[in-house]
Amino acid sequence: MAAAEPASSGQSAPQSQAQGQWAPPASPAPPSQLGGPAGGSSRHEKSLGLLTAKFVSLLQEAQDGVLDLKAAADTLAVRQKRRIYDITNVLEGIDLIEKKSKNSIQWKGVGAGCNTKEVLERLRDLRAEVEDLDLKERELDQQKSWLQQSIRNVMDDAINSRYPFHGCTSLPAAKE
CATH class of the missing domain: 1.10.10.10 (Winged helix-like DNA-binding domain superfamily/Winged helix DNA-binding domain)
Structure with a gap:
């Protein structure tokens, strides 16, 4: 006994459709149906x-x-x-x-005239200021080092050792 075939126009439907079940489409949906660039805004x-x-x-x-x-x-x-x-x-x-x-x-936590963007800009400005101050501090430290070395050179020089400096109280004019 043979199974009955559906009457058709010469094409046979997939078995899942013949039994009333849903079958996915053979090809993916075009981008316009998926919300792609052709169909407006994307997901x-x-x-x-x-x-x-x-x-x-x-x-x-x-x-x-x-x-x-x-x-x-x-x-x-x-x-x-x-x-x-x-x-x-x-x-x-x-x-x-x-x-x-x-x-x-x-x-929350934002005072008058101060929003997050302003806080970030202020933070950036303060960091730049700290960097500038660090540079100035290094320059001053270098100058201090040079001055200390100059004082040592003067004190250690043999010619200058004949004229010792003991402070301004040892000067004759300071005693009066």
Whole structure:
């Protein structure tokens, strides 16, 4: 007894489809269906990690460390504000930010007129100043060494040994 073949136009369907099961497509989907360059923004461009990095950059540039969440969502072109709230909830959970009002947050530990970017610039300036001061200190140490050697040379010279210097109290004019 032979198995019945489906009536078709001369092509036989794969066995999994004949039994009503799903079979994957034979070729991969084109990039436009996967969100590749031809189909708009890529998956990486939509990632929460990249959005977080951009959000933190905005927060660093915010005046007094206070950021308006509505403006941030508009600047970052976020369609779902939930993604912004996901970021703020995590940052608030690890005590990096605090909510000032419903739609604004502030980076913790930042005083007036001082944001993270300003702190980094100040740190860079201070490091450069320390480097300059170290150089000046080395120059002064070298000059001190030269002066000490010059004094030793004068004191050890045979010609100068006939005229010893014992201090200004030994001078006849200082006794008067």
